[in-house]
Amino acid sequence: MVDDNHYMTLALQQAELAAAMGEVPVGALLVLADGRQFAAHNEPITRHDPAAHAEMRAIQAACKACENYRLSGATLFVTLEPCTMCAGAIVHARISRVVYGTSDPKTGAVDSLYRILSDTRLNHQPEVTSGIMADACSTLLKDFFRQRRKQR
């Protein structure tokens, strides 16, 4: 739990980087079984890539470094509940544990709209922990959208 908060703080720093770029502030940190860490943030607009969510970027960077399309033993920390796309990639990559901050009632696919990570019809179910530093993760998103509405 102490560790979860530590890693989520690093994911939050990534989310702040996204906000500074005008991207929806979501950040992720992937910690491999051997301790290596891969940080990433949301940046679909900047990268012209609808798949450039924080989770996807972290998973793809780690897989490239490991030269393996699977990451058994890895834990993914992400500030916002993953969507269907990211939940699917988490299953494909065989990530062992997912820790997310705040829920996403609009597109969340772990607990909110779908429960993809606990679907036993799929061939992998990671352990899931939610609500870690949820207030900080949520506040960053709310502030971002409030600011954006003001600017319009």
Add this chain to the structure above:
Amino acid sequence: MVDDNHYMTLALQQAELAAAMGEVPVGALLVLADGRQFAAHNEPITRHDPAAHAEMRAIQAACKACENYRLSGATLFVTLEPCTMCAGAIVHARISRVVYGTSDPKTGAVDSLYRILSDTRLNHQPEVTSGIMADACSTLLKDFFRQRRKQR
């Protein structure tokens, strides 16, 4: 319908390229509103990337070329029913129409396990056509797995 078969034939050629590489034979062709085409095939093992499904590769290539993370007006042809990851990316990219060949009862997220592309809680629902050249798409997959079992 004639056009659907034409484009699915091109997607099938991509699937054959995947099979030749030892990858699960799934191919995709993305046709933009302006007629430009982006072909891709499944290659997660070769690329060390769990997200390197045919649909994702085609979407990412097209977005890069268009310098836009959305592809309104585009039609995606894919030989196999998309999974949750690819269905999510299709929604994020605002693809207008999805045409797939054969169903995927194990991981399909358009009609089989989930119905993500018709979920009105999400902010986009593409038109969906299924079963185009289904036998050819399915046979390619069955032959691939039969061959692989023999080799083990």
